[in-house]
Every structure is written in structure tokens, then in C-alpha cells.
Amino acid sequence: MNKSSELETQKKIFLLISNHPGLHLNKIAQLLSINRPLTIYHLRYLEKHGLIIQVKEKGFTRCYVSGKVGIEDKKKLSILRQEIPLKIVLFLLENPYSKHKEILEKFDIAKSTLSYHLKKLIKHGIINTSEEGDDKGYAIISEKEIIRFLIKYKPSRIALGLKDTWADFTIYGEKDMD
Numbered sequence: 001m002n003k004s005s006e007l008e009t010q011k012k013i014f015l016l017i018s019n020h021p022g023l024h025l026n027k028i029a030q031l032l033s034i035n036r037p038l039t040i041y042h043l044r045y046l047e048k049h050g051l052i053i054q055v056k057e058k059g060f061t062r063c064y065v066s067g068k069v070g071i072e073d074k075k076k077l078s079i080l081r082q083e084i085p086l087k088i089v090l091f092l093l094e095n096p097y098s099k100h101k102e103i104l105e106k107f108d109i110a111k112s113t114l115s116y117h118l119k120k121l122i123k124h125g126i127i128n129t130s131e132e133g134d135d136k137g138y139a140i141i142s143e144k145e146i147i148r149f150l151i152k153y154k155p156s157r158i159a160l161g162l163k164d165t166w167a168d169f170t171i172y173g174e175k176d177m178d
Contacts, residue, residue, distance in 0.1 A: 022077030
């Protein structure tokens with residue numbers, strides 16, 4: 001590979017990470033149709049030159065532009081780049097205080113899998129529970145903050161392949177966030 005094409009590949013990787021912080025190595029390779037070893041090579045180059053940082057989390061190496069994403073946002077991105085937690089958050093934005101059973105009816109996952117992801121979202125301060133008698137409902141802790149976060153980082157565009165969702169959030173956000 002010549003220097004010009006290496007530079008072009010590194011630019012593509014940097015722009016992808018800049019537009020979609022928190023992507024993991026395999027997703028970057030897949031989206032840019034670059035083999036994994038070559039992607040690793042370019043990521044190391046970009047990191048060595050201070051352009052990106054790589055954060056290892058539970059079997060994934062997630063990438064961020066240096067100095068662009070704060071620690072708390074990195075934690076949220078590491079969760080919201082995952083399909084099931086993102087779907088739960090999007091569902092709860094539209095259906096606040098939904099019960100476990102109501103959420104489970106909307107997803108094709110095991111009860112234990114849903115419980116696992118709900119606990120993870122609670123642990124990271126994205127959702128909380130409200131109990132009324134024996135019923136426990138789940139809701140987003142700060143809808144405005146999560147909507148701004150989803151607009152800013154667009155995790156579902158890659159995680160779920162969504163396109164029109166952002167127009168809805170933007171309209172919702174402009175109307176209700178000021």
C-alpha cells in the first residue's frame with residue numbers, strides 16, 4: 001500500500017470515528033470494507049499520532065477522537081452502541097414507565113436477557129425504576145439529556161441501520177427541549 005492510499009484510508013477511519021464515536025474495531029473494518037489486521041494497523045497509527053484513543057471494554061476496543069468525547073459520554077456510548085439497550089431506550093422514550101412484561105412483549109429476547117440489559121442501563125444512570133405496589137416501571141432518567149445525546153452521537157444509525165429516527169428526535173427535541 002502506498003503512502004497516498006494509506007493516508008486516504010486513515011482519513012476515512014478518522015472521519016468515521018469522528019462522526020460515530022464509540023465504534024468498535026470490527027464495525028469500523030466492516031463499514032469501510034477493510035480487513036481487520038489492516039484496520040488495527042491504521043488505528044494504531046492514528047492513536048500513536050494522538051488523533052484517536054482506543055478504549056478496551058469487555059472484549060471490544062472502542063474508538064474515539066482524542067479530546068472530543070467526555071468520560072460519561074463514552075460510558076453511555078459503550079452501552080447505546082449495542083442493539084438491545086438502544087432499542088430499550090428508544091422504546092422507553094416513547095413509552096415511559098413501561099413494565100418489564102410490556103417491554104418484553106416488544107422484543108424477541110429472553111426474560112433474563114431483558115433483565116440483564118435493564119440492570120445495565122440502571123447501573124449506568126440511563127434509566128430508573130418506579131414502583132407502584134408490586135409493579136415496577138422503567139423510564140429514562142433525563143429524556144432531554146438522552147435525546148440530545150442520541151442526536152449528537154447518532155448511535156442507532158449504525159447499530160440499527162435507522163435513518164428517519166433522527167428527524168423525529170430533532171423535531172421532538174426542538175419543540176420540548178428549550
